[in-house]
Amino acid sequence: MKAAAAGYIRANDLVHAISLLEQSRGEARILAGGQSLIASLNLRLAGETALIDINGVAELSGIELVGDRLRIGALTRHRELATSDLVARHVPAIAQAAPLIAHAAIRNRGTIGGSLAYADPAAELPACMLALDAEIVLRGPAGERRVRAGDFFIDLFTTDLAEDEMIVAVEVPVVVAGExxxxxxxxxxxxxxxxxxxxxxxxxxxxxxxxxxxxxxxxxxxxxxxxxxxxxxxxxxxxxxxxxxxxxxxxxxxxxxxxxxxxxxxxxxxxxxxx
CATH class of the missing domain: 3.30.390.50 (CO dehydrogenase flavoprotein, C-terminal domain)
Structure with missing residues (x-):
């Protein structure tokens, strides 16, 4: 089966990506790793849509320690989660989860933001966020908001993410003494x-x-x-x-x-x- 028709535009930066989302009025999808989205398009489950490619948005990458939390950019690949010393040291549950995700080819392209937005109930990373009581950081035309993982996952493939918002990062409490x-x-x-x-x-x-x-x-x-x-x-x-x-x-x-x-x-x- 061939994919449904789809437009394509590459976002220059985060402001541009959010502007494109707002202009699309719910008719666009974010393209990051594309490991679930492209399969959905090929099976015609996603319908005709426009793709906003965020792979060049530098603000969405990186893993850094911020106080007592580890901030992980939405574009962080599963492979990076599995190999990051910061992740292994401060949130070992995620470091252990990453190698379990699908196969190496998918881990090389798939992103943490995409996994959380897709919200597959059999996926490892949404459960990590829930167990760790992480915050999902969202950005849209109205600005930034933070949603606790327990409030983010609503139902099957359904989250609290609005159609004009995107995940920009997650912030996870770091491991404490005795944990x-x-x-x-x-x-x-x-x-x-x-x-x-x-x-x-x-x-x-x-x-x-x-x-x-x-x-x-x-x-x-x-x-x-x-x-x-x-x-x-x-x-x-x-x-x-x-x-x-x-x-x-x-x-x-x-x-x-x-x-x-x-x-x-x-x-x-x-x-x-x-x-």
Whole structure:
């Protein structure tokens, strides 16, 4: 199948990109890595649209430590997340998640901003943002606004991003003394979408466990988290995932299998952070 007709324009800088978005009145899409967008166009799922290429926008690149947060530009490639010393040192959950994303060719082109904007429920990075309680930094004609990850992911492939806004960066709290993080997933084959995955952030102040592949969005396992903080065993907390997660049957796995795998992952993640 051939892609639907699409216009193309390359943004010179961030101001230009936002201006183009505003002028498009919702008829344009941002082109960064294009790993999901181009596939959607080829399958005619995205319809006729204009593409705004932001690959030359320098303001959207870079990883830097800003106080107690790591700021990651929206154009940062998955490969950069996997190899960055700053990411490995300050947000190890993301460093562990990046090599799990699809295949090397996709990691070379795909971007963190694109992954968050697309909001695939089986993707690793949205769950990382939720577990880490990150802020997504958005920019539009009205200026900049920040949205906590817990408020950003609304439903299946649906976010709080307005049609005239774009993601410019994410800001993630850095690891504190005594904190351990881990990202794990179970898939049929390396590079496949996860049947279930977990990002566990084990802080002295409490545990945050975000699951992916088990619902329409990444899911924070609040009942299991409260039980762990209250002294429950891993097995006891795992049983409570039935209250936190509502996976659906699909062609890849029944809901019961996904729930079972989520329980396995919670036990493994707790063993990894507390060994």
């Amino acid at each position: 351990r993080q881990t990202t794990m997933e179970l898939a049929r084959r390396s590079g496949d979408y996860a049947l279930a995955g977990i990002v566990l952030v084990d802080r002295p102040s409490g545990v945050r466990a975000a699951f992916f592949g088990v619902g329409p969005t990444p899911v924070l396992a609040t009942a299991a988290m409260a039980a762990i903080d209250g002294g429950a065993s891993a097995d006891e907390a795992a049983e409570l995932l039935a209250d936190d997660l509502q996976p659906l049957d699909d062609v890849h796995a029944p809901a019961a299998v996904r729930l079972h795998l989520a329980r396995v992952l919670l036990r493994r993640a707790l063993a990894a952070t507390r060994s």
